[in-house]
Amino acid sequence: QVQLVQSGAEVKKPGASVKLSCKSSGYTFTSHTIHWVRQAPGQRLEWMGWINTSNGDTRYSPNLQGRVTLSMDTSASTTYMALNSLTSEDTAVYYCARDGGSHNDYWGQGSLVTVSS
Amino acid sequence: EIVLTQSPGTLSLSPGERATLSCRASQSVASIYLAWYQQKSGQAPRLLIYGTSTRATGIPDRFSGSGSGTDFTLTISRLEPEDSAVYYCQQYDMPPRTFGQGTKVEIK
Numbered sequence: 110q111v112q113l114v115q116s117g118a119e120v121k122k123p124g125a126s127v128k129l130s131c132k133s134s135g136y137t138f139t140s141h142t143i144h145w146v147r148q149a150p151g152q153r154l155e156w157m158g159w160i161n162t163s164n165g166d167t168r169y170s171p172n173l174q175g176r177v178t179l180s181m182d183t184s185a186s187t188t189y190m191a192l193n194s195l196t197s198e199d200t201a202v203y204y205c206a207r208d209g210g211s212h213n214d215y216w217g218q219g220s221l222v223t224v225s226s
Numbered sequence: 227e228i229v230l231t232q233s234p235g236t237l238s239l240s241p242g243e244r245a246t247l248s249c250r251a252s253q254s255v256a257s258i259y260l261a262w263y264q265q266k267s268g269q270a271p272r273l274l275i276y277g278t279s280t281r282a283t284g285i286p287d288r289f290s291g292s293g294s295g296t297d298f299t300l301t302i303s304r305l306e307p308e309d310s311a312v313y314y315c316q317q318y319d320m321p322p323r324t325f326g327q328g329t330k331v332e333i334k
Contacts, residue, residue, distance in 0.1 A: 154263075154271065154314055154325040170322045171227075204270055211318045212261040212276035214283075219270050 111135040113143075113205050113217035120223045126193040129220045131205030138186040139163045142208035145179065145190045148219075149201040159208065160188055195224045228252055228317050230326035238332040245302040247329045249315035254295045259319035262291055262300045265328075266311045274313075275300065307333050 116130040131143065145157040158169035160179040167179045178191045188205060203220045206213035229252040237245055249260070257278040263271035273282040275291035278298060288303045302309055310333045315326040 153327045154316075156323045156325070168321065172322070206271075209273070209276070211259060212273060212316070213263075213271075214273050214276075216270040216272070 111207065111215045113207060113215055115203075115205060115217040115220045118221040118223070120225065121195050123196055123224055123226055125195050125224075126191060127195060127222050128189055128191040129203055129205075129222070130187050130189050131217050132185065132187045133207070134186060136207075138183060143179075143181075143188045144206045144208055144213055145177075145188075146204045146206055146213070147201040148204070149198070152201075154204075155201075157190070157203075162188065192222075195222075197224050200224045227322055228255065228320055228324055230315050230317060230324055232313075232315060232326035232329045234329060235327075236330045236332060238334060239305055240334045241305050241307055243305050245305055245309075245331055247300040247302075247313055247331075249293075249298040249300070249326050251296045251298070251317060253320075255298075255317045255319045257294050259317055260291075260293070260298050261316045261318070263314045263316065264309075264311045265314065271314065302331070305331070305333060309333065 112134045114132045119127050139162045142159050142161050144159045146154050148154050160167045181188045205217040207215040231250045233248045260278045262275040264274050265271045279291045290301045292299050312328040312330045314328050
């Protein structure tokens with residue numbers, strides 16, 4: 110069965126960087142783009158960007174341009190999301206989600222990132 | 227970017243009742259690019275509906291979607307206790323893809 114398993118919770122200080130992972134299984138990794146979506150406490154879901162796992166192309170939300178980088182390791186069926194210059198506003202649960210034809214059909218369990226001094 | 231506004235903010239209904247959730251877009255969205263997700267407390271979102279009206283795999287037929295242009299609706303025909311959740315609409319017609327702020331469905 111399709112599964113996306115994300116790395117664990119992180120606590121970071123303001124100004125630091127974080128890198129999360131998302132390991133895909135149960136399907137051909139290079140057949141589906143992976144999206145990253147975050148959700149701050151009590152807020153709506155916010156799309157961050159996607160990575161085309163067949164060729165590594167990426168696209169990012171203008172709101173995060175320059176701070177977020179998506180990458181992948183095809184041999185490990187894993188995508189990564191790096192976010193730098195963290196502030197308290199980046200405290201959120203971060204999700205990876207598979208693209209099922211533009212919609213997101215499978216989601217990871219989420220990784221909580223807490224930014225606090 | 228396209229702003230999605232959902233209403234009502236909270237819906238409190240009894241089991242067996244019908245729930246009607248609205249999603250209004252700030253500009254027209256192609257019907258094939260509108261989805262609905264269910265998110266239960268402490269869980270990741272789950273895809274319910276895509277392409278405005280196509281149920282995702284394993285989703286019961288009491289969930290249905292409709293609409294076009296700027297107005298879309300998710301209907302839960304007969305509420306079950308397990309339908310207690312927040313429901314989000316999402317558009318993926320125009321980047322950046324955006325989500326509504328959610329409608330919380332409470333079961334009395």
